[in-house]
Amino acid sequence: MKKNIVFVVNPRAGxxxxxxxxxxxxxxxxxxxxxxxxxxxxxxxHATEIAAQAANDGAHCVxxxxxxxxxxxxxxxxxxxxxxxxxxxxGSGNGLARHLGIPLKTEKAIQMLNTAREKIIDSCxxxxxxxxxxxGTGFDAYIGLxxxxxxRRGFQTYIKTTLSEFFNYRPDRYLITLNGSTFDSESFLVxxxxxxxxxxxxxxSPQADIADGLVDVCLMRPxxxxxAVPLGVQLFGKTLHTSSYLKVMPTAKAIIERSADAxxxxxxxxxxxxxxLEVHIKPGSxxxxxxxxxxxGF
Numbered sequence: 193m194k195k196n197i198v199f200v201v202n203p204r205a206g207x208x209x210x211x212x213x214x215x216x217x218x219x220x221x222x223x224x225x226x227x228x229x230x231x232x233x234x235x236x237x238h239a240t241e242i243a244a245q246a247a248n249d250g251a252h253c254v255x256x257x258x259x260x261x262x263x264x265x266x267x268x269x270x271x272x273x274x275x276x277x278x279x280x281x282x283g284s285g286n287g288l289a290r291h292l293g294i295p296l297k298t299e300k301a302i303q304m305l306n307t308a309r310e311k312i313i314d315s316c317x318x319x320x321x322x323x324x325x326x327x328g329t330g331f332d333a334y335i336g337l338x339x340x341x342x343x344r345r346g347f348q349t350y351i352k353t354t355l356s357e358f359f360n361y362r363p364d365r366y367l368i369t370l371n372g373s374t375f376d377s378e379s380f381l382v383x384x385x386x387x388x389x390x391x392x393x394x395x396x397s398p399q400a401d402i403a404d405g406l407v408d409v410c411l412m413r414p415x416x417x418x419x420a421v422p423l424g425v426q427l428f429g430k431t432l433h434t435s436s437y438l439k440v441m442p443t444a445k446a447i448i449e450r451s452a453d454a455x456x457x458x459x460x461x462x463x464x465x466x467x468x469l470e471v472h473i474k475p476g477s478x479x480x481x482x483x484x485x486x487x488x489g490f
Contacts (some may be wrong), residue, residue, distance in 0.1 A: 259283020285391020330381030
């Protein structure tokens with residue numbers, strides 16, 4: 193019996209062209225194993241509608257073709273269903289795809305679907321909004337908002353935005369409740385890591401397990417400006433969790449109270465949110481397709 197896949201293509205996501213995606217799918221999908229449909233999104237949240245309909249129709253998998261925002265919108269409709277998520281990563285960061293080991297090269301990502309294995313992972317919510325990789329508030333959310341305002345996308349633009357805004361940012365104080373205790377913390381950022389990285393191999397919590405029923409609350413305390421470069425090296429070197437400036441606390445639920453409404457990011461997508469933040473995890477709530485490492489080429 194063939195498996196049915198729906199490709200959800202966001203023509204505006206990320207930095208790479210989607211012009212050839214139909215040709216590549218036709219070329220690399222094994223039609224003896226898979227039958228498929230390709231649907232293009234037309235507006236924000238359209239991916240959620242497409243994925244919900246696909247799940248209702250009994251599709252085996254919905255493939256998000258785009259960036260982390262497209263992934264988030266698609267996955268949101270698949271939580272708690274029998275339909276799996278997979279990704280052809282064409283965005284700027286591709287955090288969840290990288291964590292799952294999905295190839296970044298489009299041809300390889302398509303080929304992977306022919307022999308993919310299924311895994312069940314956790315999902316999370318921030319004030320009821322689903323996320324699957326990393327969400328947070330503080331500096332990373334502030335930069336996400338500034339980056340979203342830029343006319344150019346890509347990793348270089350993100351780095352330039354980070355460097356230009358670093359000295360303008362002032363850390364906030366947070367009242368944090370988790371694991372049965374409440375404490376006050378002045379933090380440069382507060383991240384909620386279901387997976388280990390933001391994207392682009394920037395690891396906020398390298399030891400995060402996407403299927404352990406816990407989310408890692410990562411608190412980074414303010415640091416002297418000369419420490420920015422060494423901390424950046426640790427971020428991309430998967431050793432930030434060893435820094436004395438970062439505290440990582442796994443939990444199933446967290447409440448974060450801020451001084452006022454402020455930016456957050458959800459899987460890299462910036463938005464404003466209430467001063468009070470509640471993070472919950474939904475263990476074993478999402479099926480994903482990822483490479484079967486026993487197969488040749490993976």
